[in-house]
Structure formats: C-alpha cells, structure tokens
Amino acid sequence: MKPVISGVLGALVFAAMATTALAETKLTIATVNNGDMIRMQGLTADFTKANPDISLEWVTLEENVLREKVTTDIATKGGQFDVLTIGTYEVPIWGKKGWLVPLTTIDEPDDLLPAIRGGLTVDGKLYASPFYGESSMVMYRTDLMNKAGLKMPDAPTWKFIREAADKMTDKANGIYGVCLRGKAGWGENMAFITATSNSFGARWFDENWKPQFDQPEWKATMSYYLDLMNADGPPGASSNGFNENLALFNSGKCGMWIDATVAASFVTNPKDSKVADKVGFALAPDNGLGKRGNWLWAWSLAIPAGSAKIDAAQKFVSWATSRRYTELVASKEGWANVPPGTRKSLYANPEYAKVPFAKMTLDSINSADPTHPTVKPVPYVGVQFVAIPEFAGIATTVGQIFSAALAGEKTLDAALAEAQETTTREMTKAGYIK
Amino acid sequence: MARAVSTRRRMFFTAFAWAIAFVIFFPILWTILTSFKTEGDAIELPPKFLFFQWTLENYGIVQERSNYLLFAFNSVVLALGSTIFALLIAIPSAWAMAFAPGKRTKDLLMWMLSTKMMPPVGALIPIYLIFRDFHLLDTRGGIIAVLMLLNLPIIIWMLYTYFKEIPGEILEAARMDGASIGKELLYVLTPMAIPGIASTILLNVILAWNEAFWTLSLTTKDAAPLTQFIASYSSPEGLFWAKLSAASTMAIAPILVLGWFAQKQLVRGLTFGAVK
Numbered sequence: 098m099k100p101v102i103s104g105v106l107g108a109l110v111f112a113a114m115a116t117t118a119l120a121e122t123k124l125t126i127a128t129v130n131n132g133d134m135i136r137m138q139g140l141t142a143d144f145t146k147a148n149p150d151i152s153l154e155w156v157t158l159e160e161n162v163l164r165e166k167v168t169t170d171i172a173t174k175g176g177q178f179d180v181l182t183i184g185t186y187e188v189p190i191w192g193k194k195g196w197l198v199p200l201t202t203i204d205e206p207d208d209l210l211p212a213i214r215g216g217l218t219v220d221g222k223l224y225a226s227p228f229y230g231e232s233s234m235v236m237y238r239t240d241l242m243n244k245a246g247l248k249m250p251d252a253p254t255w256k257f258i259r260e261a262a263d264k265m266t267d268k269a270n271g272i273y274g275v276c277l278r279g280k281a282g283w284g285e286n287m288a289f290i291t292a293t294s295n296s297f298g299a300r301w302f303d304e305n306w307k308p309q310f311d312q313p314e315w316k317a318t319m320s321y322y323l324d325l326m327n328a329d330g331p332p333g334a335s336s337n338g339f340n341e342n343l344a345l346f347n348s349g350k351c352g353m354w355i356d357a358t359v360a361a362s363f364v365t366n367p368k369d370s371k372v373a374d375k376v377g378f379a380l381a382p383d384n385g386l387g388k389r390g391n392w393l394w395a396w397s398l399a400i401p402a403g404s405a406k407i408d409a410a411q412k413f414v415s416w417a418t419s420r421r422y423t424e425l426v427a428s429k430e431g432w433a434n435v436p437p438g439t440r441k442s443l444y445a446n447p448e449y450a451k452v453p454f455a456k457m458t459l460d461s462i463n464s465a466d467p468t469h470p471t472v473k474p475v476p477y478v479g480v481q482f483v484a485i486p487e488f489a490g491i492a493t494t495v496g497q498i499f500s501a502a503l504a505g506e507k508t509l510d511a512a513l514a515e516a517q518e519t520t521t522r523e524m525t526k527a528g529y530i531k
Numbered sequence: 532m533a534r535a536v537s538t539r540r541r542m543f544f545t546a547f548a549w550a551i552a553f554v555i556f557f558p559i560l561w562t563i564l565t566s567f568k569t570e571g572d573a574i575e576l577p578p579k580f581l582f583f584q585w586t587l588e589n590y591g592i593v594q595e596r597s598n599y600l601l602f603a604f605n606s607v608v609l610a611l612g613s614t615i616f617a618l619l620i621a622i623p624s625a626w627a628m629a630f631a632p633g634k635r636t637k638d639l640l641m642w643m644l645s646t647k648m649m650p651p652v653g654a655l656i657p658i659y660l661i662f663r664d665f666h667l668l669d670t671r672g673g674i675i676a677v678l679m680l681l682n683l684p685i686i687i688w689m690l691y692t693y694f695k696e697i698p699g700e701i702l703e704a705a706r707m708d709g710a711s712i713g714k715e716l717l718y719v720l721t722p723m724a725i726p727g728i729a730s731t732i733l734l735n736v737i738l739a740w741n742e743a744f745w746t747l748s749l750t751t752k753d754a755a756p757l758t759q760f761i762a763s764y765s766s767p768e769g770l771f772w773a774k775l776s777a778a779s780t781m782a783i784a785p786i787l788v789l790g791w792f793a794q795k796q797l798v799r800g801l802t803f804g805a806v807k
Contacts, residue, residue: 125751130766135596156751159765166748169655175663177751284767339768344574359768369571369770 121150122409127167128182129160129396132362133229133436136426137417143425144416151409160284171196174403179410181399183225185216185467188397189484192224198400200226202411204419208440210459213395216467216478225397226418229359230438232461233292233391235379236346236364237353238372241265241272245352255296255321255382255390258353262329265352274329276351277322280338281500283492288392288481289355290499291492294318296383296390300471301483301520306529308520310495310513319499319509326503335504347371355381357394358461361454362433378457380464386472392481393465395439438462487527494519559783565776566590573772589777597760599781606756607785608671609746610739613678614732617686620679622728625690626716630699640691643684651744662749671754674746678739685738686731693727694720729796733789740786757782 128134134157141153156178158166163182170177171191183191191197199222206214206223213230217223235253242249245264250257262274278289291301299314309315326334329352331345339356343363346354347370354360367373381391398417400410416422420442423435432449437458443449444459470480477483482492495516502512524530564580565573572583593599628636658677659668667673697720705719721728743758750759761782764775790797 127751130763130771131769138596154752156755156759157763158747158759159762160767162747162762162765166751169659169748173656173659173663175659175668177668340574340766340770343770344576347571347574348576350576357768363770368569369574 122406123152123154124179124406124409124413125154125156125177126180126182126413127156127158127163127178129163130157131359131396132434134182134396136430136434137228137422140422140425140429143422144413147416148409148412151412153413171401171403176401176403176405178401179404179406180413181401182228182396183399185393185395185397186479186482186484186489188217188225188399189219189478190486191399192219192222196402197224198402198404198407198410199224200400200411200414202415204415204421205440205442208420208442210439210441210462212393212462212465212467213439216393216395217397225399226414227395227397227439228418229436230393230395230462231358232393232438232458232465233289233356233381234358234361234457234461235353235355235381236360237261237377237379238265238349238351238375239377240372240375241352242377249377249379252380252389253382255384258355258382259321259325259329262325262353266329271350272352273331273345273350274352275325276331276337276342276345276354277326277334278338278342278356279326279330279334279500279503280336280341281493281496282338283482283489283496285338285496286500286503287492287496290318290322290496292381292392292481293322293390295388295471295480296381296386297321298384298386298388298472300473300475302475302477302524302529304474304476306476306524308517308524310517310520315513316509319502319513323502323509335500355390358438358454358458361458365453378454380457380461388470388472389464391461391465393462393467394481485529487523487529491520491523494523559787562776562779562783565773566780568773568776570770570773573776574770589773590781592774593764593777593781597763597778599760602755602757602760602782603785605671605750605754606740606758606782609674609678609754609756610736612671612675613682613739614735616675616679617683617735618728618732621683621686621690621731622716622721624687625694626720628687628691629694629697630702640688643687647684655748659748668749669751669754674749674754674756677745677749678742681742681745682735682738686735689731689734690724690727693724693731696727697723726796729793733793733797737786737790 138155138157145152164187167178167181167183168187169175171181188197203223203226209227210230213227214223217225217227235249235258237249242261242265245261247261247264249261258275264274266272266274278286280286294300294315297314297318299312299318300309303309331337331350337345339360342351342354342356343360345351346364349371354364361378364370364376365373370376381389383389398414400407400414404410418439420440423440423443426435427448432446433452435443435449437443437455444455449455465480467478467480470478477485482488498507498512498515498519501507502509507515521530566589567585567587568579568583569586569588572579575583628640662668662673665673701723702715702719705715710719740757743762746756746758747762750756761775761778764771764778
C-alpha cells in the first residue's frame with residue numbers, strides 16, 4: 098500500500114509543480130465592458146499559447162465603477178491590477194505623477210496614429226498603448242435627408258445641420274431632426290459641448306487659466322445648442338446620453354445623431370437597428386474657424402507602477418495592441434469587428450477600407466488635435482476635456498448647470514454666469530489662479 | 532345591504548392592494564421581462580411588454596462570460612458571515628443596553644446610529660490603506676469584517692427594541708432560579724426574542740447582499756460578490772440592457788426567493804412591538 102500512497106503523493110507534487118511552472122505569472126487585467134474588450138477576452142488563447150508562463154484574469158466593470166476603483170488602487174499603490182484599461186483623460190495626468198510605467202516594448206510604435214499617440218505621450222514617453230480609438234461624427238438618415246430635399250456634405254457646417262434638422266423634424270410622427278447628448282457629466286454632455294465649443298472658437302481657459310464662460314464664443318455655442326435642441330430635439334433630451342440616443346436613433350426617431358464613431362457599428366447592425374440600411378456618415382460640423390466639433394478618445398492599456406509583474410504585463414499590452422492582434426480578430430470575426438482608430442496600417446489595408454465607416458472614422462480622428470484643440474491658444478491638452486485632475490469634478494458641475502438650462506430650469510445667461518463663477522472658484526482653490 | 536357594501540369595499544381594497552403591489556414589483560418584473568428580450572427589443576420605443584421574441588440567449592451569454600457560481604457563493608458567504616459575526620456582538624450588547632442600561636446608554640445608541648450618517652466614501656481611502664497593509668484586499672475575511680461593522684448599529688438598535696419589549700421580571704425569575712448570565716441569554720432571552728432575531732437576521736442578510744459600495748471598492752475577483760457581477764454588464768457605450776437584466780435577475784433571484792418564503796417572519800419581526 099505504501100508505494101501506492103507514495104506514488105500518488107509524488108504525482109500530486111509533480112502536478113502541483115508543473116502547474117506552478119506553467120502558470121508562474123498571473124496578470125490581473127481591469128477592463129471596461131464594451132464589445133472590443135469582451136472580444137479580446139475570447140481571443141487570449143493566442144497570447145497564452147505563445148506565453149505559457151503567463152495566465153490572465155479579467156475584472157470587467159462599468160466605466161465609472163472601473164475609473165473609481167482603478168484610481169483608488171493606483172493612488173494608494175494597492176497593486177490589485179497589473180494592466181489597466183484607461184482613457185485619454187487619465188493617461189497624461191497619471192503619467193506625469195509617475196503612476197504609470199513607460200511602455201518600451203510596444204509593437205511598431207511608429208504605426209500608431211499620430212493624434213492618438215500624441216494624447217498618450219508625456220515628455221516623449223508612451224504611457225499607454227491604444228486598444229481602440231474614436232472620434233465623433235454625424236450619423237444621419239439618408240431617407241429623411243432625401244425627403245427633406247437636402248444632400249449631406251462630407252464636411253457639413255453647423256448652419257447646414259440646423260437647416261437639415263428643421264426640415265427633417267416631424268414631431269407629429271415622432272421624428273426629431275437631431276439627437277444630442279444632454280445628460281449631465283464630464284464624459285456625457287460636456288464631451289459633446291466642449292468639442293462643439295472648439296468649433297465656435299471657445300475655450301475652457303485662457304493662457305493664464307482664467308475661465309472663459311463669460312466670453313461671446315461660449316454664448317454663441319450654448320445659444321446654438323439650446324436653440325437647436327429646443328426646436329428639433331427629442332423631449333426629455335436633458336436625460337439623454339449615448340445609450341438613450343442610440344436607442345432613439347435605432348428606433349428611427351432621429352434624423353441626425355452627432356456622437357462617437359464607435360456608434361457606427363451599432364446603427365448599421367440590422368440585428369439591433371431598424372434603420373441599419375439607411376444611415377450615412379459625415380465629419381462633425383464646423384463654423385469655418387479651422388476646428389471641427391469632433392472629439393478624440395482612446396481606450397488604452399497601461400501598467401500601474403505598483404504592479405509586481407511589469408515584464409509580463411508589457412508582453413501582454415504589446416500583444417493586445419499589435420497589428421497582429423487586429424489580423425487575428427479579422428480572421429476570426431471579420432474586418433468590421435477589428436478595434437478601430439489606432440494604427441495607420443489598418444487604414445492602409447484594402448480589406449478594411451471596404452468597411453463603410455472606416456474612412457470617416459480615420460478622417461475624424463485625424464482632424465482632432467489634442468495638443469492644439471482650440472482656435473485660440475490654451476495652456477492645456479485635450480479636445481473634449483482638459484487634462485488636469487480638477488477637470489472631472491468641475492466639468493460635472495458645469496454639465497449639471499448646462500443640463501438644467503436644456504431642461505428649461507435656467508436661462509442661458511444665468512447658466513453661463515454660474516458656470517463661470519463655479520469654475521473660477523474651483524480653479525482658484527486649486528491654485529491655478531493666483 | 533350592509534353586507535353587500537362591505538363585500539364591495541373589501542373587493543375595492545383588495546384590488547387597491549394588488550395595484551400597489553404591482554407598482555412596487557413592476558421594476559423587478561420589467562427587469563425579468565427584459566432579460567428575455569433581444570438587445571434590439573430591449574431598447575424598442577415604445578417598449579414591448581409581452582409580445583416580443585422571447586429568448587434565453589442573454590442567460591447563455593452571461594453564463595459563458597462570467598463565473599456566476601463563484602460570485603453567488605461569495606455573496607452567500609459575505610451575507611451569512613457578516614450576519615453571524617454581527618449577532619455574536621449585537622445580542623450581548625443589546626441585552627446590556629436593554630436590561631442593564633447605564634447613564635450614557637441612550638447617547639451610545641445615538642452615536643452608533645450617527646456612524647451610518649457619514650458618507651461611506653469619506654472612509655474609503657483610510658480603509659483601503661488598512662486593507663492594503665494587512666493584505667485584506669479582495670479577501671472574504673476582510674469584507675465580512677467591513678459588512679459586519681457597517682450593519683452593526685442597525686442590528687443592535689433592532690435587537691435593543693425587541694429586548695425592551697420582554698418583561699425584565701422574567702429574566703429576574705430566571706436569575707432567582709440560579710441561571711447565569713450566559714444561560715439567561717441563551718435559554719430565556721433568545722427564545723423569547725426569536726421573531727425579532729429572525730427578522731434582524733433576514734434584514735441584515737438582505738442589506739449585506741445588496742451592499743455595493745464597499746464590495747465594489749475592496750474586492751476584485753476572488754472575493755467579489757454578485758454586485759460586481761452586475762456591474763460588469765453595464766456599459767456607457769453600447770447595447771447591454773438585456774444582458775444586464777439577465778445578470779440582475781440571476782443576482783436577485785436567491786434573495787427574492789428567500790424574501791418570499793420568509794415574508795411572514797419578516798413582517799412579524801418588523802412590526803414586533805410596533806402596536807401596544
């Protein structure tokens with residue numbers, strides 16, 4: 098009996114050692130719940146096969162929960178995560194604070210789109226590698242546009258958008274000319290309004306960090322936005338964010354929707370959209386001032402300085418954001434499902450060029466410049482945000498004020514005065530204004 | 532005639548009660564219905580109530596993507612663990628406050644309750660640092676301790692109220708018969724307060740099951756309960772309502788069943804001592 102027991106024990110010890118040897122490094126990856134990230138979780142066998150000593154564990158969370166959790170962990174050096182999914186807003190701030198590890202082994206860094214790469218670089222060092230990038234653009238109903246007797250230009254002006262919205266609106270039949278974000282939040286209505294304000298010549302701060310809501314450019318922006326939404330927007334627009342507008346557009350209630358380029362794949366998917374075969378795309382509008390009203394965002398992978406597994410994490414980030422990964426997705430799920438907006442090579446690929454929204458996405462991304470986002474000079478980086486830690490809090494408050502103005506609870510002048518006062522107070526408290 | 536009016540009134544009140552119950556239950560019903568819709572039907576305007584293409588696809592996707600059993604197991608462990616430990620502290624505390632009150636007992640009770648008034652985020656960073664230094668992040672033991680402390684004031688208050696209803700003379704009689712404090716607590720007080728203790732247990736299990744702030748902040752994968760399971764199906768950009776509803780239905784199902792079977796005890800316990 099003894100030899101049997103010894104044999105079993107020996108086998109168990111060997112098995113345990115073999116398991117340890119095969120999965121020496123376990124990476125914990127924090128990620129947001131979106132289609133591209135979920136798809137990646139299903140394709141990681143390709144990575145673990147090439148790196149049998151690394152295993153992956155995923156923590157998928159809603160964006161705001163993830164942001165809160167990751168910020169707490171990174172600020173306290175909790176070390177709970179080895180790879181983080183973070184946005185363009187966090188990267189420059191966290192990179193400057195030394196909370197992120199500079200990425201040194203990224204696959205073909207010169208292949209990254211310059212606008213996206215610029216937003217993830219601090220003092221010449223890349224602190225995050227883009228997994229997918231997005232801008233914003235106009236999505237419109239081709240049938241309603243034809244009915245209105247208009248033709249959408251590739252690069253429309255805000256004046257044209259107003260004219261088209263007026264003509265497409267048919268409230269008796271539940272058709273609203275335009276659907277725009279109104280829900281309060283720095284990443285909700287303020288992303289849209291800030292990007293729009295750039296095309297009206299407005300800016301959040303002057304060169305001395307003085308808030309600019311008391312300037313005529315902001316009045317022109319907000320006056321246009323409120324007039325347009327009151328005349329042609331859906332009821333209850335002050336509660337509408339991305340998902341609410343997506344639901345309205347897919348149900349055939351919106352003539353135009355100006356929002357994230359990532360929405361293109363949703364509105365053209367016949368499984369979810371009633372208008373999938375009637376959608377056209379155009380660049381975000383402008384006012385002829387040299388800046389368009391589109392934003393720039395990238396969900397990127399970064400490594401927190403508190404991670405004890407930096408080498409393995411670098412390998413994973415390099416694989417997940419490589420050209421090879423896009424080819425892997427294309428081979429398994431088709432080119433339309435490849436994460437967009439990060440690499441030049443993707444847009445040079447003739448197969449990808451056949452995807453209906455590919456060119457418009459690239460043109461939109463290329464027309465946004467996070468280092469020079471506004472007509473007048475500014476001391477900050479970021480198109481639809483200002484890359485300073487205080488921005489999220491301030492912009493959420495301003496977003497609530499503007500949302501209240503859209504709901505008719507405040508006048509335009511009162512909203513702008515309140516936004517100016519709030520922002521000035523917070524910026525003074527934070528030490529930007531002496 | 533009077534009998535007819537009475538029947539009519541009874542019917543009216545019955546219908547009224549059912550209508551109120553339906554309104555209260557509607558969000559849960561809507562979540563369950565949405566979980567059987569396609570993502571397209573889930574966002575359809577105007578919404579479809581019953582006539583849509585019923586599908587189990589969302590449950591399949593949720594099962595495939597997440598380890599539901601691990602999340603559910605963690606929820607059960609955290610809810611029961613925090614309740615048991617809380618009772619071990621709360622029963623003697625409430626006994627002392629009800630039957631041997633000091634000068635400051637009332638102040639102490641108020642102070643305990645006041646800790647519930649502080650926004651939890653105010654304590655997040657210090658607790659996170661303590662957890663980090665003691666290697667308690669993402670451990671069941673750590674989160675049980677937090678949930679236990681979180682609900683302790685309410686449990687002590689509830690038990691204190693129930694114990695106050697029990698005549699002190701009965702305890703005195705037990706003491707005269709030679710019962711020690713332990714025996715008095717275990718064999719005299721506890722059996723008499725069973726309805727109160729049962730409803731306290733149920734309420735605490737429900738509170739611990741639903742707690743989201745601390746469980747989301749202090750756990751990641753090994754100790755993560757169903758709150759994290761639900762949070763992983765929400766998305767600011769994309770169609771997710773049907774899958775989120777399926778995840779929510781799976782998360783609330785156990786506590787809903789428990790609540791359904793225990794509703795008599797729950798109502799009896801919550802109204803215990805309310806009418807004199």
